[in-house]
Amino acid sequence: xxxxxxxxxxxxxxxxxxxxxxxxxxxxxxxxxxxxxxxxxxxxxxxxxxxxxxxxxxxxxxxxxxxxxxxxxxxxxxxxxxxxxxxxxxxxxxxxxxxxxxxxxxxxxxxxxxxxxxxxxxxxxxxxxxxxxxxxxxxxxxxxxxxxxxxxxxxxxxxxxxxxxxxxxxxxxxxxxxxxxxxxxxxxxxxxxxxxxxxxxxxxxxxxxxxxxxxxxxxxxxxxxxxxxxxxxxxxxxxxxxxxxxxxxxxxxxxxxxxxxxxxxxxxxxxxxxxxxxxxxxxxxxxxxxxxxxxxxxxxxxxxxxxxxxxxxxxxx
Amino acid sequence: xxxxxxxxxxxxxxxxxxxxxxxxxxxxxxxxxxxxxxxxxxxxxxxxxxxxxxxxxxxxxxxxxxxxxxxxxxxxxxxxxxxxxxxxxxxxxxxxxxxxxxxxxxxxxxxxxxxxxxxxxxxxxxxxxxxxxxxxxxxxxxxxxxxxxxxxxxxxxxxxxxxxxxxxxxxxxxxxxxxxxxxxxxxxxxxxxxxxxxxxxxxxxxxxxxxxxxxxxxxxxxxxxxxxxxxxxxxxxxxxxxxxxxxxxxxxxxxxxxxxxxxxxxxxxxxxxxx
Numbered sequence: 001x002x003x004x005x006x007x008x009x010x011x012x013x014x015x016x017x018x019x020x021x022x023x024x025x026x027x028x029x030x031x032x033x034x035x036x037x038x039x040x041x042x043x044x045x046x047x048x049x050x051x052x053x054x055x056x057x058x059x060x061x062x063x064x065x066x067x068x069x070x071x072x073x074x075x076x077x078x079x080x081x082x083x084x085x086x087x088x089x090x091x092x093x094x095x096x097x098x099x100x101x102x103x104x105x106x107x108x109x110x111x112x113x114x115x116x117x118x119x120x121x122x123x124x125x126x127x128x129x130x131x132x133x134x135x136x137x138x139x140x141x142x143x144x145x146x147x148x149x150x151x152x153x154x155x156x157x158x159x160x161x162x163x164x165x166x167x168x169x170x171x172x173x174x175x176x177x178x179x180x181x182x183x184x185x186x187x188x189x190x191x192x193x194x195x196x197x198x199x200x201x202x203x204x205x206x207x208x209x210x211x212x213x214x215x216x217x218x219x220x221x222x223x224x225x226x227x228x229x230x231x232x233x234x235x236x237x238x239x240x241x242x243x244x245x246x247x248x249x250x251x252x253x254x255x256x257x258x259x260x261x262x263x264x265x266x267x268x269x270x271x272x273x274x275x276x277x278x279x280x281x282x283x284x285x286x287x288x289x290x291x292x293x294x295x296x297x298x299x300x301x302x303x304x305x306x307x308x309x310x311x312x313x314x315x316x317x
Numbered sequence: 318x319x320x321x322x323x324x325x326x327x328x329x330x331x332x333x334x335x336x337x338x339x340x341x342x343x344x345x346x347x348x349x350x351x352x353x354x355x356x357x358x359x360x361x362x363x364x365x366x367x368x369x370x371x372x373x374x375x376x377x378x379x380x381x382x383x384x385x386x387x388x389x390x391x392x393x394x395x396x397x398x399x400x401x402x403x404x405x406x407x408x409x410x411x412x413x414x415x416x417x418x419x420x421x422x423x424x425x426x427x428x429x430x431x432x433x434x435x436x437x438x439x440x441x442x443x444x445x446x447x448x449x450x451x452x453x454x455x456x457x458x459x460x461x462x463x464x465x466x467x468x469x470x471x472x473x474x475x476x477x478x479x480x481x482x483x484x485x486x487x488x489x490x491x492x493x494x495x496x497x498x499x500x501x502x503x504x505x506x507x508x509x510x511x512x513x514x515x516x517x518x519x520x521x522x523x524x525x526x527x528x529x530x531x532x533x534x535x536x537x538x539x540x541x542x543x544x545x546x547x548x549x550x551x552x553x554x555x556x557x558x559x560x561x562x563x564x565x566x567x568x569x570x571x572x573x574x575x576x577x578x579x580x581x582x583x584x585x586x587x588x589x590x591x592x
Contacts, residue, residue, distance in 0.1 A: 025453075049449065049484070057442050057476035064446015067432065068454070069377070087436060088473075092443055096424050096433040 003166035006197075007105040009141035010162050011036025013148040014073060015043045024152060025065055027051055027074045029058045034164075035075040035105045055080045059088035059102070066098045071152055074100065078107035078120035078161060082127055093157045094132040101151045103160040108247035109280035109288045110165040110198065116279040124196075125252025127159040128226045134179075135226040137161040137254075139200035140170045143223060146177035154179065161197065163247075165285045168201040180224050182232035188216025191243065191303045192236035196222055196254050199245035199273070202289075205296035206245075210303055217303060228257050230265070237266040241306035245273040245299050247289075269309035271302040318533045322365075326532050328592060329399060330360040334561045335588050336395035336408055342581030344412040347420070350571040352392035354496040354529070354556040355463055359396045361535040362461060362492075371401040374428040380458050381447055383432045385440030386465035386494060387421040388573070393430065394418050402429035438471030440464075441491060445477045448489035448549075459543060460489045467499030469510045475520065481549040482521030489549040490542040491522075494529065496558035498569045517551045529554025561588055 018024050018040055025047045032038040032050065041048040049065075051058045055076055062072040074081070081089070081104045093100045104123070111119045128135045136151065136158060138144040144162065151158040170185065177183075185200070186207045195203040200221045207217050218239060220232055236242055242262065244255040255272030262270055275292055289295055333356045341347035363369070367380045384393045391411060398405045403417075410416035417426040421435025431447075434440035444462035451458055468474060481489050493513065501507045510516070514524050523545045527534040535554065542550035558572070559565030562584040565576075576584060 046453070051476070051480055052483075054476035054479070056438070056473040057445075057480055060439050060442030060473065060477065061446040061449060061480060063432075064443040064448070065450045066446075067381075067443065068447045068450020068456075070450050070453070088439055088442075091433070091436045092439045 001168045003168055004141035005164060005166045006138050006141060006144045006162040007036045007164060009144035010103055010105070010148055011039040013145045014040040017149060017152055018044050018047065021071065021152065023070050025049065025070045025072050027058055027062050027072055029053055029055050029076040029080065031076050037075045055084040056088050059085040060092050062100045063092045063098050066100050072100055073103050075103050075105065077118060078104035078123045079118055082120055082123035086126055090130050094130045097132045097156055099155055101158045101160065103148065103162065105162040106164045107161045108163060108197065109275065109292060110163055110247060110285040112164070112285045112288065113282050115282040119280040121249045121275050121280065122252070123161065124225055124246070124248050124254065125256070128257065129252070132157055133226065134158045134224070135161070137196040137223050137225055139197060139221050139223060140167060142169060142171035142173065142175055143177055146175070147223065150177060150179055163198055165198065167198045170201055170204065177223070180227040180229060182220045182222045182224070182229040184218060184220050186217065186219040188218050189239055190215045190217055191241050191307050192218040192220065192239045193243045193245060193299060193303065194220045194222050194233065194236055194254065194258055195245040196225060197247055199247055199294065202294065202296045203245050203299055206299035206303065209296060209300045215303065222254060225254055225257060228261065230261050233258055233261045234266055237262060237268045240310045241269040243271045243273060243299060243302045243306050247294060248274050250274040250276055269306050271306040273299050273302050318536055323532055326360055326364055329364050330356050331588055331592055333360060333392065333395045333399055335585055336398070337391045338562065338576065338581055338584045338588065340391045340395065340408050340411045342576045342578065343409055344575060346412060346575050347391055348388040348573045349565060349576065350498065350558040351386060351465060351494065351496065352389045353560045353562060353565065354558045355389055355392050355494045356560065357530045357532055358463060358492050358494065358535055358554055359392055361532055361539065363396050363400050365536055366539045368458070371429065374402060378456070378458055381431045381444070381460045383440045383444040383460070383462045384422055384434055385444065385462045386437065386468055387434030387440060389463070390418070390420065390422050393422055397427070397429040403427065437465070437468040438473035442473050442477035445481045445486065445489060448481065448486040449484055451488050452484065452486060458488070462491050464491055464493050466493055466495045466497065466510065466513065467504055467507070469493070469513065470508050478517065478520040478522065485547050486549045487546050490539065491549070491551045493551055493553045494556050495553055496556040498558045498567070498572065500569065500572045502569050514553050521548060523548040523550040524553060525550060526553045527555070529556035530560060561591065563587060
């Protein structure tokens with residue numbers, strides 16, 4: 001299966017969109033080679049602004065450009081936009097509901113060797129808590145292209161979470177991303193897996209492992225973490241149990257968002273795969289995914305646990 | 318500046334000060350000190366310099382003013398109402414539930430408010446972004462921001478200062494309301510930002526130093542800033558916190574404290590006597 005990093009798809013998409021839309025501008029904070037905005041810089045140097053290592057100003061300058069009629073895409077690592085720039089995003093972008101796109105790369109532990117200081121595992125929680133913000137997490141290159149274009153056309157703040165690691169391309173060109181709608185990639189009646197980002201391809205793998213055991217699961221890609229597709233969660237819950245999978249801490253991310261819906265609307269057993277209230281560390285991406293319990297096997301095991309809990313009185317070990 | 322014009326502007330500034338005192342007294346909370354210190358600056362901006370039309374507040378060609386020291390919201394509200402952006406009746410609703418006059422400016426609520434501000438440093442940085450857009454478009458509009466002297470303690474101010482100099486934003490003018498006081502006391506004692514003018518020079522800005530209560534000096538500095546090419550300009554305006562109300566002048570406590578009914582009356586009497 002072909003693998004492409006979502007950040008690569010992002011850089012290429014910016015160049016394509018730049019051709020069509022004169023008011024699209026791009027800002028970066030000295031990481032343009034890593035975030036791939038350098039491709040846009042090369043194509044449209046007059047519409048690219050490097051603000052230097054200054055993430056607070058990255059966000060505020062983007063806010064100002066939007067007030068001046070531009071559609072700015074501001075990029076840096078997820079850590080520094082959502083962390084360093086949090087308050088600027090909250091007060092200068094989301095509160096006045098400005099048309100600013102914050103497209104971040106190097107999210108999650110698959111940043112790898114750079115270690116915990118550069119691994120944003122809390123950003124989805126922080127961003128989805130802010131009123132007026134949309135939070136989008138593409139699963140592959142094809143979806144990234146569509147999400148970036150959809151974000152351009154959407155009038156309001158958007159946070160797009162991208163990765164460093166090359167990930168399997170799971171969609172073909174027939175795929176149509178819809179704002180606020182999850183997409184179902186597999187259908188089964190024993191359990192449902194809801195995943196985001198690179199965990200979507202892991203979820204597909206898990207479904208294949210489980211199929212070998214005769215267990216049939218549905219797999220959903222909840223790329224629009226906010227607005228959340230509540231209807232899809234209700235549909236997923238019809239299978240009687242749900243597993244969520246995300247490259248993010250279990251506090252406040254996709255698992256929490258799904259738990260909120262289940263708790264209020266249709267309680268069924270839920271198992272969450274993600275980082276367990278911990279920081280990451282240096283290592284190869286695949287080593288880290290294994291150590292922190294983010295493999296297809298971990299998802300499959302969570303499905304078994306969730307299915308086991310479908311019978312509330314059954315003794316659990 | 319003609320004598321008549323100067324007298325007219327002084328009258329406007331006095332009216333704005335009275336409205337500030339009234340609004341904050343009625344609201345029971347707010348920031349009188351730094352609102353009063355900036356009144357002469359905003360008067361010259363809004364009644365002489367800014368190319369704005371209250372009947373067409375979203376005109377793409379308009380000059381933009383961002384109140385980076387957003388806690389001086391009463392100053393902005395009183396000025397906008399005086400200029401005719403909205404009815405003066407609204408001023409009595411400051412800080413009350415369901416009011417368009419939020420404790421700090423909300424651009425979505427009120428015409429004429431260019432940016433929602435209040436968290437220090439951000440307004441100036443956003444204003445720099447607007448100036449950048451103006452440069453891209455070769456637009457004729459100018460961008461102004463009023464920044465507090467305590468506010469320059471924010472690191473973001475210097476990030477934004479670097480950007481404006483780097484991109485040669487000569488369509489951008491910052492006015493520093495240099496009243497020397499912040500909530501916890503004298504700026505030099507809390508965290509000394511001096512020498513302020515030298516710092517801005519070192520950051521590549523054109524620096525002008527004036528008396529921020531001298532209407533003529535304010536006007537001339539704004540004119541000089543508009544003529545200056547290749548660099549953004551900062552006008553370091555020396556001001557008196559609480560200016561115009563004797564018992565508030567130069568007292569840090571009046572940064573964020575409302576006057577009692579009696580104090581409000583006393584302040585209004587003083588201001589009226591200056592006319």
